[in-house]
Amino acid sequence: MKKTIAIAGLGWLGKPLAQHLSFSGYTIKGSVTSQRKATVLKQSGIDTYVINSTEDGLYGAAQGFLKQVDTLVIMIPPGLRGNTGADYVLKMSHLLSEILKSKVGNIIFISSTAVYSDGQGKVTEKHVPLPKTQAAKQLFQVEQLFFNAPGVSTTIVRFGGLIGGARQPVKYLAGRIDLEGGTAPVNLIHKKDCIGIISSIIKQDAYGHIFNGVHPNHPKKKEYYSQKAKELDLVAPKFTKLEVDPPSKQVDSINIEAIIGYRFKEMI
DSSP: OOOEEEEEOOSTTHHHHHHHHHHTTOEEEEEESOHHHHHHHHHTTOEEEEEEEOSSOEEEOHHHHHTTOSEEEEOOOOOOTTOOOOOHHHHHHHHHHHHHHTTOOEEEEEEEGGGSOGGGEEEOTTSOOOOOSHHHHHHHHHHHHHHTOTTOEEEEEEEOEEEBTTBOTHHHHTTOOSBSOTTSBOOEEEHHHHHHHHHHHHHTTOOSOEEEEOOSOOOBHHHHHHHHHHHTTOOOOOBOOOSSOOOOEEEOOSHHHHHHOOOOOSOO
16 A cells, blocks of 8 residues: 655755655655745645644644555754754644544654764764754753654654755855864764665655764764865865864664664765
């Protein structure tokens, strides 16, 4: 029987994921936060709904979006940069309540390696995150909310820094000076590998797990960004030399190969 996959958040990663899964034979539904975006996506053949999860509640045709869905992929960013005071936990609680009213059996919640603090050093899925910032604490709390929700089986995927296409972080660092953390390892992943990991989880029904989605290569930031700046003909960022290196983390995965047998295909 043809499975139906719903993707909450058809953005930079969600839209190409929808296209890939559709090409692979799945029935796809998607959600966005504006009617304008929904109209454009519907014209491209994606069954799209307008859903807004706010602190006051969930607005839109949520049950229509969730109807007859086998797996829900949640890609709703926290939007917590800049200490806005937003309550991401409350927003996502409203979404979870609506999900539990439906017959959705499986969830893939897209999270971030930001839940691990820099002071944790080398970590894998065996390590419990020790978030330090308010944003990271909220994200980890939402992870736990979904992972422990009754009646659904949730897999958490913690992606590292996302790259691919025009998205390359050195563009935001080019020409900057006195940057700290030059000896820290990068924790990155290409968009194509993100799609590959999510697709493998769905194909293998690998629910109830935690995966760190990070490329296994971890060059030092100063070396990596200098090389990328050279490749893109940009002014390389300059990192400050410190007597003592600041705390840093290296995020690895022991579950990606062991549980879903996925091998990374793209260079970072």
